[in-house]
Amino acid sequence: MKLIYNRYALPAAILLFTACLCLLAVFSACNPKADKGTTVGKPKIVTTTGMIKDAVQNIVKDKAEVASLMGAGVDPHLYKATQNDLNLLSNADMVFYNGLFLEGKMEDILEKLARQKPVFAVSDGIDNALFLPLSGKTATDGKHAYDPHIWFDVSLWAKAVAQISKHMQEKDPENADFYRANETTYLQQLAALHEDVKQQIATIPKEQRLLITSHDAFNYFGRAYDIEVKGLQGISTVIEFGLKDITDMVELISSRKVKAVFVESSVPPKPLEAVVAGCNERGHRISIGGTLFSDAMGQDGTPEGTYTGMVQANVRTIVQALK
Numbered sequence: 332m333k334l335i336y337n338r339y340a341l342p343a344a345i346l347l348f349t350a351c352l353c354l355l356a357v358f359s360a361c362n363p364k365a366d367k368g369t370t371v372g373k374p375k376i377v378t379t380t381g382m383i384k385d386a387v388q389n390i391v392k393d394k395a396e397v398a399s400l401m402g403a404g405v406d407p408h409l410y411k412a413t414q415n416d417l418n419l420l421s422n423a424d425m426v427f428y429n430g431l432f433l434e435g436k437m438e439d440i441l442e443k444l445a446r447q448k449p450v451f452a453v454s455d456g457i458d459n460a461l462f463l464p465l466s467g468k469t470a471t472d473g474k475h476a477y478d479p480h481i482w483f484d485v486s487l488w489a490k491a492v493a494q495i496s497k498h499m500q501e502k503d504p505e506n507a508d509f510y511r512a513n514e515t516t517y518l519q520q521l522a523a524l525h526e527d528v529k530q531q532i533a534t535i536p537k538e539q540r541l542l543i544t545s546h547d548a549f550n551y552f553g554r555a556y557d558i559e560v561k562g563l564q565g566i567s568t569v570i571e572f573g574l575k576d577i578t579d580m581v582e583l584i585s586s587r588k589v590k591a592v593f594v595e596s597s598v599p600p601k602p603l604e605a606v607v608a609g610c611n612e613r614g615h616r617i618s619i620g621g622t623l624f625s626d627a628m629g630q631d632g633t634p635e636g637t638y639t640g641m642v643q644a645n646v647r648t649i650v651q652a653l654k
């Protein structure tokens with residue numbers, strides 16, 4: 332009995348050892364963390380503004396992790412990337428930004444990044460004829476020819492959404508049908524929203540349809556929904572305004588008997604408060620009609636934290652104050 336045991340002990344031990352090695356090999360192949368340097372899970376998409384994050388999310392749903400660099404109340408014209416942003420950007424598989432020089436202080440970083448990974452401006456690929464030229468106080472040096480606030484015309488923003496969908500289909504062809512179907516559904520919602528905004532703004536009597544805000548963000552809104560717009564500051568909040576801008580604005584408001592002006596969630600309210608004080612001094616009673624979401628959406632988890640919710644909230648505020 333002892334002899335028999337000894338005869339089979341060595342081959343059995345070798346067999347067991349080999350089996351263990353095989354199992355180990357199988358486990359390390361299954362465990363992705365064992366692969367040095369590769370990340371598992373969903374692709375990471377980073378966007379600059381919350382509006383772009385919302386658009387991307389409507390296309391990709393749960394197929395990717397989407398993060399935006401700028402949260403509620405953040406002014407993209409002045410925004411500089413933090414160390415945390417640079418980490419997010421370097422770990423991203425894809426990056427979407429607005430373009431048309433909205434992210435004025437991040438252009439260099441985005442250009443550099445575009446040499447390493449897919450980086451897309453959502454305004455690229457849209458017919459330039461649909462963009463408004465920069466004018467007035469905003470300095471133009473040839474490079475920055477167009478108004479970047481394209482999300483204020485829902486029908487124009489729909490074209491940016493379509494660009495995002497196109498890039499997703501190209502970069503992730505396996506899920507192309509899924510992205511295309513989401514695009515169709517979301518564009519239908521945007522088309523309905525566009526018509527709804529048109530109808531609501533039309534309820535304000537024509538002579539009262541003058542929208543005065545902190546900066547020139549609403550020109551696309553004005554063109555799309557037939558309302559005159561005036562911003563105290565230029566297209567970019569970087570541009571200074573003077574005492575004359577305030578007195579001109581007071582003059583305009585008094586002569587047109589405007590009922591209300593609007594502050595913006597991403598721009599300090601002080602300059603516009605000076606306009607209100609100036610009007611009241613001249614005996615023209617005016618109030619702040621409310622806060623509009625201009626270059627940033629509301630807090631995450633609130634209705635205004637989505638693009639459609641933000642548009643609806645703005646329209647409600649405008650109609651209530653001017654009608």
Ligand SMILES: [Zn+2]
Binds near residue numbers: 408548567568626
């Ligand atoms: Zn702006």
